[in-house]
Amino acid sequence: xxxxxxxxxxxxxxxxxxxxxxxxxxxxxxxxxxxxxxxxxxxxxxxxxxxxxxxxxxxxxxxxxxxxxxxxxxxxxxxxxxxxxxxxxxxxxxxxxxxxxxxxxxxxxxxxxxxxxxxxxxxxxxxxxxxxxxxxxxxxxxxxxxxxxxxxxxxxxxxxxxxxxxxxxxxxxxxxxxxxxxxxxxxxxxxxxxxxxxxxxxxxxxxxxxxxxxxxxxxxxxxxxxxxxxxxxxxxxxxxxxxxxxxxx
Amino acid sequence: xxxxxxxxxxxxxxxxxxxxxxxxxxxxxxxxxxxxxxxxxxxxxxxxxxxxxxxxxxxxxxxxxxxxxxxxxxxxxxxxxxxxxxxxxxxxxxxxxxxxxxxxxxxxxxxxxxxxxxxxxxxxxxxxxxxxxxxxxxxxxxxxxxxxxxxxxxxxxxxxxxxxxxxxxxxxxxxxxxxxxxxxxxxxxxxxxxxxxxxxxxxxxxxxxxxxxxxxxxxxxxxxxxxxxxxxxxxxxxxxxxxxxxxxx
DNA sequence: CCCGTGTTGTTACCCGTTGTTACCCGGCGT
DNA sequence: ACGCCGGGTAACAACGGGTAACAACACGGG
Numbered sequence: 336x337x338x339x340x341x342x343x344x345x346x347x348x349x350x351x352x353x354x355x356x357x358x359x360x361x362x363x364x365x366x367x368x369x370x371x372x373x374x375x376x377x378x379x380x381x382x383x384x385x386x387x388x389x390x391x392x393x394x395x396x397x398x399x400x401x402x403x404x405x406x407x408x409x410x411x412x413x414x415x416x417x418x419x420x421x422x423x424x425x426x427x428x429x430x431x432x433x434x435x436x437x438x439x440x441x442x443x444x445x446x447x448x449x450x451x452x453x454x455x456x457x458x459x460x461x462x463x464x465x466x467x468x469x470x471x472x473x474x475x476x477x478x479x480x481x482x483x484x485x486x487x488x489x490x491x492x493x494x495x496x497x498x499x500x501x502x503x504x505x506x507x508x509x510x511x512x513x514x515x516x517x518x519x520x521x522x523x524x525x526x527x528x529x530x531x532x533x534x535x536x537x538x539x540x541x542x543x544x545x546x547x548x549x550x551x552x553x554x555x556x557x558x559x560x561x562x563x564x565x566x567x568x569x570x571x572x573x574x575x576x577x578x579x580x581x582x583x584x
Numbered sequence: 585x586x587x588x589x590x591x592x593x594x595x596x597x598x599x600x601x602x603x604x605x606x607x608x609x610x611x612x613x614x615x616x617x618x619x620x621x622x623x624x625x626x627x628x629x630x631x632x633x634x635x636x637x638x639x640x641x642x643x644x645x646x647x648x649x650x651x652x653x654x655x656x657x658x659x660x661x662x663x664x665x666x667x668x669x670x671x672x673x674x675x676x677x678x679x680x681x682x683x684x685x686x687x688x689x690x691x692x693x694x695x696x697x698x699x700x701x702x703x704x705x706x707x708x709x710x711x712x713x714x715x716x717x718x719x720x721x722x723x724x725x726x727x728x729x730x731x732x733x734x735x736x737x738x739x740x741x742x743x744x745x746x747x748x749x750x751x752x753x754x755x756x757x758x759x760x761x762x763x764x765x766x767x768x769x770x771x772x773x774x775x776x777x778x779x780x781x782x783x784x785x786x787x788x789x790x791x792x793x794x795x796x797x798x799x800x801x802x803x804x805x806x807x808x809x810x811x812x813x814x815x816x817x818x819x820x821x822x823x824x825x826x827x828x829x830x831x832x833x
Numbered sequence: 834c835c836c837g838t839g840t841t842g843t844t845a846c847c848c849g850t851t852g853t854t855a856c857c858c859g860g861c862g863t
Numbered sequence: 864a865c866g867c868c869g870g871g872t873a874a875c876a877a878c879g880g881g882t883a884a885c886a887a888c889a890c891g892g893g
Contacts, residue, residue, distance in 0.1 A: 408734050410819035416730055428730060431716070431723040436730070467680070473722040474680040480729040481665055481677060481685070485657050487736035488780035492879070523842065531737035533880055538843055554842085554887095570659035741851070771869065782852055787871055803870085 374449050378402075378441035384425065386438045391429040393449045397421055400445025401520045404428070405528075406437045415529040417479070418442070418521065420506050427476040442520040487531045490570070492540045495530045497568035500550065500557060511565070517557040544568075624697050627651075627690035633674065635687045640678040642698045646670055649694025650769045653677070654777075655686045664778040666728070667691070667770065669755050673699075676725040691769040736780045739819070741789045744779045746817035749799065749806060760814070766806040793817075 375398065378384060384395055387407060402419045416437060419425045429435045430452065459466040486495055503519065504511035511517075519526070523541075524534040532540075541557075544550045549565050551558040559565060624647065627633060633644055636656060651668045665686060668674045678684045679701065708715040735744055752768065753760035760766075768775070772790075773783040781789075790806075793799045798814050800807040808814060 406730060406734060408738065408819060412738060414734050414737050416733055428723065428726050430726075431720040436727060469719075470722070471680040473719070473726070474677065477677050477679075477722065477725055477729065478685060480726065480733060481655060484665055484729060484733055484736065485655060485663050487733065488663050488777075489657060489661060522840090528737075534842080535844085535881085536879060539879090542843070570657060772871095773869085783870085784853085784872085785851060788851090791871075 376447050376449060378445045378447070380441055380443050382441045382445075384439040384441070384447060385435050387436065388434045391426070391432055391435050391452070393451045394424055394426040394430075394455070395439070395447040395449055397423050397425060398446045398448055401442045402439050402445060402447075403442055403521065403525060403529075404437050404439045413528070415525055417483075418503075418529065420503075423506075424472055424476075427473055430473060442525075492530075492532055492536050493543070494568055494570060495532065496526075496537065496540050496544065497565050498570070499526065499530060500559070501565060501569050501571065504559065511559055511562060513559055513562045515559045515562075517559070519555045519557060521555075622697050622699065624695055627694045627696070629690055629692050631690045631694075633688040633690070633696060634684050636685065637683045640675070640681055640684050640701070642700045643673055643675040643679075643704070644688070644696040644698055646672050646674060647695045647697050650691045651688050651694060651696075652691055652770060652774060652778075653686050653688045662777070664774055666732075667752075667778065669752075672755075673721055673725075676722055679722060691774075741779075741781055741785050742792070743817055743819060744781065745775075745786065745789050745793065746814050747819070748775065748779060749808070750814060750818050750820065753808065760808055760811060762808055762811045764808045764811075766808070768804045768806060770804075 376384065376395075378400070384402065385391075397419050399421055401421070402425055403415050404417045404419065404425060405413050405415050407413055416428075419439075425439050425447070426435070428437055455465060455469060459469055486498055490498065500517060501511045504515050504517045507517065521529075522534075523537045526532075527534045527537045530537070541550075541552050544565075545552045547564075549559075549561045549568070551560055625633065625644070627649070633651065634640075646668050648670055650670070651674055652664050653666045653668065653674065654662050654664050656662055665677075668688075674688050674696070675684070677686055704714060704718060708718055735747055739747065749766060750760045753764050753766045756766065770778075771783075772786045775781075776783045776786045779786070790799075790801050793814075794801045796813075798808075798810045798817070800809055
């Protein structure tokens with residue numbers, strides 16, 4: 336992992352263009368120029384941002400790239416509890432604790448911006464907007480986990496993959512439509528770990544969806560071909576849900 | 585549902601004895617005498633405390649009885665996302681929103697204490713301890729959901745039931761040991777909905793554990809017979825984890 | 834440059850766990 | 864008595880896991 340260095344406020348980590356909105360993440364609408372002391376960290380694939388039982392001190396906003404968050408089951412196996420893309424906030428599951436309950440690793444070259452939690456709390460005392468934003472972030476995390484819970488509780492492999500692909504698409508580039516290209520920065524095994532499936536099942540199911548003409552799969556790239564069918568499989572209404580973009584320029 | 589009435593501060597809803605600690609719930613260590621305006625609600629089996637898309641206004645501390653919280657999948661099926669026993673706090677998944685994202689219904693005769701969220705927020709501005717308690721409660725909810733997520737992601741029916749039973753036992757009466765009696769206020773179908781299993785599988789698996797002498801099942805009552813075996817199945821270390829009691833007197 | 838090696842992904846075959854369906858019983862309220 | 868609900872059991876089907884063989888590709892060393 337490269338050494339942390341000063342973050343340039345108001346500059347996007349990915350394209351090095353100034354952020355006209357100064358929006359750090361979709362959850363925390365925070366003008367970076369108000370908090371000039373934030374540092375950024377650059378990670379390569381496999382680098383850990385934090386580890387289970389390490390001290391919890393900061394949240395991290397993903398500015399470019401992507402991360403996985405993993406937990407250990409009591410019998411020692413590892414399971415992925417979430418993927419975090421550009422604009423997402425990592426580390427919320429350990430708020431209020433001394434130590435992290437999960438580990439976070441980069442899936443590819445990734446830049447994150449460090450937000451010391453004590454700093455946020457301190458600002459929260461005086462700025463009610465930050466206070467409210469913290470509650471929104473925490474409860475947003477709760478709801479993301481609840482929807483994963485619904486997915487794992489009742490959906491079959493095909494349906495899980497369909498929902499996963501639509502979620503990835505809409506978190507990345509906006510409404511998932513026919514022709515929308517999705518980049519999956521994670522391996523089949525990582526997808527399986529997150530969706531409660533074995534990697535072979537992930538592979539099989541993606542192949543099946545490809546055979547049926549619903550999607551087109553080339554390695555880690557997926558293109559949606561039949562949006563309606565995909566949404567049908569995912570158990571969704573055919574109407575795409577509006578979702579805020581990650582970072583606006 | 586019976587009409588809400590004034591709650592008697594410092595008096596336990598179950599045994600009508602004064603609470604010597606004044607502890608409302610294990611999450612929110614709050615002296616009831618500081619907030620004399622709290623009201624309680626009495627529910628019978630099946631009564632709803634709140635509904636999806638109803639206005640979110642309060643959290644509820646379960647003083648006696650038990651509740652289930654359910655969500656609707658996008659295709660209309662209902663799934664239980666959590667059971668809440670004496671001392672638990674219901675409603676955290678909608679914090680920061682206008683409307684509830686879930687519904688809560690009583691599993692048996694139940695008494696809850698209403699905590700208007702606006703009141704908590706107001707107190708949180710001035711009393712940092714309440715502020716911190718709110719964060720702890722939210723992140724505690726996150727972690728409970730994460731452990732359910734691990735369960736649904738990788739465990740088989742037997743393992744899920746084992747973990748479920750141990751969790752129920754330890755949330756109720758303390759460390760789960762040989763001889764510990766567990767009361768399950770929910771139906772087999774509700775257990776199945778929560779654990780991602782069909783009710784027949786729940787039934788089959790409980791019977792199997794009974795046949796093997798690990799537990800004893802009489803309707804909704806379960807007695808642990810071989811604690812080690814049960815913990816082994818649940819993928820836990822044989823050492824019982826210390827866990828705070830719900831309400832101390 | 835070629836080659837060996839390790840990683841990731843695909844596919845095929847078999848089989849175990851779980852879902853499905855059906856029917857049973859017992860308790861309870863009407 | 865009757866129907867309804869919760870619960871138990873059995874037979875069958877299907878989904879997904881286990882295993883293995885193999886292809887594609889990146890990487891590093893000779």
